Amino acid sequence: MLAACAPKVPAVVADTLYFGGPIVTVNDAQPSAEALAVEDGRILAIGRKAEVETAHKGPTTKLVDLGGRTLATGFVDGHAHFLGFGSQAVGANLLNPPDGAVNTVDDLVAKLQEFAKGADVQRTGWIFGMGYDDALLGRHPTRDDLDKVSKDVPVIAVHISGHFSAMNGAGLAKVGYNAATKDPEAGVIRRRPGSTEPNGVLEELASIPVMIPAISAQKLEDKDYFLKKGLELAKSYGYTTANEGRPDGLPAARPRELRSADSSTST
Secondary structure (H helix, E strand, O other), rough: OOHHHHHOOOOOOEEEEEEEEEEEEEOOOOOEEEEEEEEEEEEEEEEEEEHHHHHHHHOOOOEEEOOOOEEOOOOOOOOHHHHHHHHHHOOEEEOOOOOOOOOHHHHHHHHHHHHHHOOOOOHHHHHHEEEEEEHHHOOOHHHHHHHOOOOOOOOEEEEEEOEEEOOOOOOOOHHOOOOOOOOOOEEEEOOOOOOOOOOEEEEOOOHHHHHHOOOOOOOOOHHHHHHHHHHHHHHHHOOOOOOOOOOOOHHHHHHHHHHHHHOOOHH
């Protein structure tokens, strides 16, 4: 009789059951749910709370009340250049709305001028910003535009694709680009009309080899700073896990920063 009165234990007991907030399924047939059950690291069931509890709630199930927060699926992005998030987090935000506030080339110049007033310029020696889009601005910024930011300190604006950039006169001089410089293979140094003098806009392999050092921290303590800023940015985007297949082995060689900067974000 006592056995008959005991609560029935489900055949498969969930380790954890989530409820109490919007649960996004990314399934058009069932776009949202009230509860989600997890067992051994995998989704066991999703649906109405009462049904999920009846089917999978046991005496050892951990109950997690979302408190109105949204639970969404994890995403694996194979082309995010995760370690580049540090440069994006530190540099001026040159993105268009809604991710930034740059609508014109003048807005871009103003963002770089603002960045130039801060201490982060010293970490690279460059005034730099990330994410401008010529398709939305109407054109690429040129050396003449970026000379308004500074004529003495190197300035670089990196395109949203990462395959273009624009430099001021001081930046071009620092990387050694002048009227006599030939276009590298698979790269273009754009020129002023009717002249061989660079206009500041660089394409592909004329840009990438000189761009990366300009927007990257050089000292160990600054690398730590960039990395931690990048982790904060990744968290704000909703990343929980990232894998970076860097040929230089940086993540494998320097795991301390990745562990200590934030234990909830891993690479």
